Amino acid sequence: TERLDTPGGVPATASHDAAGIAPLGAAAQFKSSDAAPPSERLFVSSLASLDGTKPVRGGIPICWPIFGPPSRDEYKGLKQHGFARSSVWSYGETVLDAAEGVSARFVLQNSAETEKVFPQPFKLVYTVTLAEHQLTTSLRVYNTGAQPLTFQALLHNYFRGDAAVAQVQPLKGIGYVDKVRDGARDTEQRDTVDVRQYTDRVYETAGGAYTLSFPPSTHLSIKTHNLPDVTVWNPQETGSGMADMEPGGWERYVCVEPGYVARFVSLPGGGEWWGQQVLTVL
Ligand code: TA6
DSSP, rough: OOOOTTTTTTTOSSSSTTTTOOGGGGGGGGTSSSOTTTOOOOOOTTTTSSSSSOOBBBBBBBBBBBBOOOOOOOGTOOOBSSSSSGGGEEEEEEETTTTTTEEEEEEEOOOHHHHHOOOOOOEEEEEEEEEETEEEEEEEOOOOOSSSEEEEEEEEEEESOOOTTTTEEETTTTTEEEETTTTTTEEEOOSSBBSSSSEEEEEOOOOEEEEEEEEEEEEEEEEEEEEEEEEEEEEEGGGGGTTTTTTTTGGGGGEEEEOOOOOEEEOOTEEEEEEEEEEEOH
C-alpha cells in the first residue's frame, strides 16, 4: 500500500489546494450532455450546481443524517436529505493498494454551521475506492459525543443508462413505501422493477444485493453492507420541474439508492457505524 498523500493531502497543484480539495468549479469539466465515454456509469445533469450552492444533481449524493424531508421534530431545521451532500468535506488521504485499487478518503465533522441545524458532535469518513470495473463507497459515522446519535443514511446513486429499458432485481415479494401514492404501503409483485412510469419507492429490508440492467449489454451488481433498504427513483416528466435537471435528463438515468432509512440508527456515545456499497460492472 502506497500512500499518495502528503501532510494535509495531495501536493497542492493547479487544480487542488494543499488540502487536496479541487475547487468545485474544477469538477465542472464533465457535462453529461457532452459525449460522455460509453463507460461513464454515473449521471450528472449538465445543469447541476457544482459551486456548492445546491446539492449536485447526479453522482452519488450522501444523504445524512436524514433521508427525505425531516420526519422528527429534532430534525426540523434540516433540509431534505440532510446536509452531508451539500457540505464541503475535507480531503483525508489517498491510498494505492495493488489489490484493492485506489482509495480516496474524505472527512466531515460537526461545525458551527452544522450545529445550527443539528446540535450533535459527529465525524463522518467517506471512502471511495476505484478498482477495475468496480467502485466501492463506504460511509463511517463516529459518535464523538456522549449522547446517542440517531440518523438515517443513504447513498443516492444516479446510474447512467436508458431509463426506458432499465430493470432492477430481485425485489419481488419485498414490501415498499410508494412515495408516488402518498406513502401507500405495498408488496412488489414483479420479477424485475422498471421505471417506465414515474417511480419513487422505498423497498424495506430488501436483501442488500441487486442487479441493475440496461439490456441488452449493461449489467451492474450492487452489493451492500448495513444498508438494508433500497430506493428506486425516476421522476420521468416530473423531472422537468427541477431547475438543475437537464432537458430530458430523466431518460438517461435511474436512481438505485441503498440506505438505512426505514428506521433510524441509534449510535451510543463513542460508537461507530459503517455502511458500504460495492458497485461492479458484470
Ligand atoms: O430518493 C428519491 C427522492 O427522495 C425523491 O423523492 C426525490 O425527492 C429525489 O430523492 C431527489 O431529491 P432532491 O432533494 O435531490 O431533489
